[in-house]
Amino acid sequence: MKSAAVPTVFIIDDDSGMRQAIHDLVESVGLRSESFATGEEFLGARHTGRPSCLVLDVRLPQMSGLDFQRRLAETGMQIPIIFVTAHGDIPMSVRALKSGAVEFLTKPFRDQDLLDAIQQALERDHTAQEQQREIHDLQERYHALTPREQEVMTLVVAGMLNKQIASEIGASEATVKVHRGHVMRKMQAGSVVDLVRMADKLKLPPRK
Amino acid sequence: MANEDVQKTLAELSRDLQESKARLEEAQRVAHVGHWEWDLDTDVVVWSDETYRIFGLSPQERPMNLAAVRAMVHPEDRESLYRGVDEDLVAGVHPNAEFRIVRPNGEVRTVYSVTPKRWSSMPGDAKRDASGRPYKLFGTVQDITDRKRAEEALKQSQFYLSEGQRLAHMGSWASNDLGIRWSDDLGIYWSEEVYKIHGLDPQNGAPNLKQYLATIHPDDRASMGETIRVMHEQRCGCDVTKRIVRPDGEVRYVRCVGVPVLEGGVFKAFHGTTVDITEHELLTQELRRERAYLTEAQSLTHTGSWACNLLTWEILHSSDENARLYGFDPSQGAIPFDRFYNAILAEDEVALRAKLENAIREGADYDVEFRIRRTDGAIRFLRGIGHHNPSQEIGEYVGITMDITERKRAEEEREKLRQLEADLAHINRVNMMGELAAALAHEIRQPIAASITSANACLRWLARDPPDIERARAAAARIEQDGNRAANVINHLRSFYKKGTPPERGIVDLKDIIREMTALLRKEAVRHSIKIYSELHEDVPNVLADRVQLQQVFMNLMLNAIDAMKDTGGKLTISSRLTLEGQLVVSISDTGVGLPSENTEQIFDAFHTTKPQGTGMGLAITRSIVEAHGGRVWATANQEAGATFHFTLAARVEADT
DSSP: OOGGGOOEEEEEOSOHHHHHHHHHHHHHTTOEEEEESSHHHHHHSOOOSSOEEEEEESOOSSSOHHHHHHHHHHTTOOOOEEEEESSOOHHHHHHHHHTTOSEEEESSOOHHHHHHHHHHHHHHHHHHHHHHHHHHHHHHHHHHSOHHHHHHHHHHHTTOOHHHHHHHHTOOHHHHHHHHHHHHHHTTOSSHHHHHHHHHHHTOOOOO | OOHHHHHHHHHHHHHHHHHHHHHHHHHHHHHTEEEEEEETTTTEEEEOHHHHHHTTOOTTSSOBOHHHHHHHBOHHHHHHHHHHHHHHHHHTOOOOEEEEEEOTTSOEEEEEEEOOHHHHHSTTOTTBOTTSOBSEEEEEEEEOHHHHHHHHHHHHHHHHHHHHHHHHTEEEEEESSTTTOOOSOOOEEEOHHHHHHHTOOGGGOOOOHHHHHHHBOHHHHHHHHHHHHHHHHHOOOEEEEEEEEOTTSOEEEEEEEEEEEEETTEEEEEEEEEEEOHHHHHHHHHHHHHHHHHHHHHHHHTEEEEEEETTTTEEEEEOHHHHHHTTOOGGGOOOOHHHHHHTBOHHHHHHHHHHHHHHHHHTOOEEEEEEEEOTTSOEEEEEEEEEEOTTSOTTEEEEEEEEOHHHHHHHHHHHHHHHHHHHHHHHHHHHHHHHHHHHHHHHHHHHHHHHHHHHHHHHHHHHSSSOOHHHHHHHHHHHHHHHHHHHHHHHHGGGOOOOOOOOOEEEEOHHHHHHHHHHHHHHHHHHTTEEEEEEOOTTOOEEEEEHHHHHHHHHHHHHHHHHHTTTTOEEEEEEEEEOTTSEEEEEEEOOSSOOOSSOGGGGGSTTOOSSTTOOSOHHHHHHHHHHHTTOOEEEEEOSSSSEEEEEEEEEEOOOOO
C-alpha cells in the first residue's frame, strides 16, 4: 500500500485522555490519525482527498456531536461518522444512525468494535469516493453535450421513440438519429439501459 | 332685864352662835371654801377649819402668821402674790389672787383668795386705823384645783379638736334656723376650719345662703341649692361632695355631711361636718383613670389579672379581662374558681395541677402554659404567671393570665416551615445525588473508557513484531493518569451523603404548595425588595405528584427568580394555564437579569452554573423531577426584562376523591 493511500482517522473529543487513547489505538493498527478537541478545530484543518472517517464524541462543549453532524452535511462534507459517547441513550443513537452515522459506540467500548467500525467507515468512504468520482466523470460528459443533445438525452431516457422525439423538438427523424448517436458516444453509453442508469446517477430532472 | 334672863339669853345666843358657826364650818367644808383674817399689827392670821384643810393641815393645828402662810405658797407664785397684795393695799384696792400652795405632803393645789369689797369699804370700819389704812384684812380662800384641772382638760381637748380639724381638713358646723324657717340667713355656726377650707376670714362671720351658694362651683351650685332646700323641707340629713371656689380662685372638693339633731323627737337643728377631700378626690380620679388604662391594657394584651388562694379556691380579685379570656361575661358577677379550672383541657390539667401543687408546697412562684376550652368551644393557649408573697397565707397567689394562642400558632407555623425547609434541604440533597450519580457516571466513564482504550492500544503495540515498547510504555502511562482521574472523581462523592426516600405520589393542591413556598421565601424576597404575586388560574386542578418534590421544583425556580433579581429588586409572578390537551402549565416569571444569550438548553444541565456559589444542580434537579412526573421544563426570555421558567404537569381531574 502506498503511503498516499493510507487512510486517515479524524478524532474529535474534548476529553484529552480519551482523545489520546483513540489516537494511539488507531495508530497501533497502522492507520493515520489526526485528533481535535473541538469541531471548529477540525473544520479549520486542511483535509486531503484520501479515504478518511471521523470518530466524534456526542457531547462537546460548544456544540453537540449530533448538531455537528448536521452542520457537516450542510457544508457538503461527506465523511462517515462513528459516534462515541459516555452518556448515550437509545433515541440519541437512533437519531445519529438515521442521519448517516456508521456506528454509535458507548464508552467504554471494545477496541475491536471501534476498529471494525473504522474499517467499515473507511470502506464506505472509499466507495463513496469512487461513486463521487464516477458521478464527476458523468457530469463532465453530460456537460460536454450540446443543449440540443441534452434535450434529446432526456427524451430518450424517458423512453421516447425517434419519431416521437422528432415531433417533440420539431426536427426531422434523421436529425434526431444524429443527435442520439452523439449522445450515446459522448456519454460512453453502450445501450439505452446504460444511459438511463447514467441519467439516474446524474439525478437529471425528469421530463416536464 | 333680869340677870337670869340675860344669862339665859346669852346662853341661847351662844348656842345659836355655836350652831351658826357649825353650819358655816359645814358649809365651808362642803364648798371647799375657807376664810381667813389677818391682823396687820399683830401679824396674827386666823384661819377657819376649812382653810386649814385646804392647806393640808388639821383644823387649828397651829397658829399662823404671814410668814407661815407665805412659806406655804408655791415658790413660783410667792413673790408675785405678795408684791401684788402690797401694791393693792397701797392703792387701796382689795386684793384678789389665784395662786398655788404646797401642802406639807408636797401636794400642789390651786386656790383662789377673795377679799370681799363689803368688808373693807364700809365706812367707819373698826378694822381701819385712824389714817384709814386697814389694819385687819378678811377674806376667803377656795380650793379651785379640780375646777382648774377640768378647765385645763377642756382647753386641751378643744385644742386637740381644732388641731384635729385643722389636720384633717375637717370642720364642723351647726345650723339652728335651717329647720325652722327658710331664709337667706342660715343662722349657721362654722368652726374655724370650715372658714379655712372655704378660704374665708372668720372675722366676717358665717355666710348667709346667698353668700354660701356663691362659694360653690357654678357646675355644682344648683344641685347644692336643691340639697339645702330638701334638707329644710324634709328635715333630712345630707352627704354631698361638691366643688367650691375659694376667693383666690382655687377649686377644692368638699364633702359635706349633715344630720338633723332631735331632742325628744323634736327637730332642733342641723349638725354636720365639712371635709376638704380634694387630695383624696384627685387621687380617686387618678386611680379611676389608671384603672381604666389598666383595663384597656389588659384587654389589648389579652392579659387578665387575679389574686386567689389556690388551696381554698377562693378568688380575691379577678379582672374583667381575666373572665373574658375564658369566654365568661364579666358583667355577670363573680365567677367561681371551679368554672375557671374546669375550662382547662383534661390532657393539660394533670401536668398543670402537679406544677401548681409543687409551687404551693414550696411557696414558689410559677409560670405555666395550658390550654382551655372557652365557653364558645374555641381552644385557646393560656400562660399563667403566679407570684406568691411569703407574707401571705399558704396558697395565696397574685398573678396574671395571658392568651398566647396567636403566639403559639405562629410558633407552630414557624416550626412547620422550619421542618419543611429541612425536608426540602434533605430532598434537595437526595435528588442531587441522583443527578450527581448521572453526572458522575459520565465523569467516571470518560477516564475508564480512556484507560481501557489505552490498554488495548498498549497490547497492540506489544503484539507487534517487533513490539513497539516505547508506544506501549506511553499507553501504559496514560492508563495510570486516567485511573487517577477516575479516582479523583469518586473522591468528590464524599461531600455528599444519601438518605434514600422513595417518591410518594398523591393528589396535591398547587395553591397550597405555592402558599407554603411563598411564606417560606417571603423573608428572602423582602430582603431583596422583591414582590411575589400569584396569578393562578381560578380552577387550577389538583395534580398527582410527589408533594415534597413538587415543593422542591417551586423552591428551586422561585429561588432562581429571586437570585436573578437580587441586585435590582422586582416582581416574581407565578401563573398557570391549562392547555387544550389538558396539560397544566405553570410559569414562574421574574424581572431579573434574564437568560444567557445562547445555549439556553444547557442551563438545565448538572453542574452548569452562572453563579459563583451555585452548585449547578438546581435546574438539573428541577428538570429531573418534572420529567419524572411526565412533564417538561423550559425557559423563555421575557419581552421586557427577565426570564420565565415553565413546566408542565398532567392535570388530574378530581374524580376519585
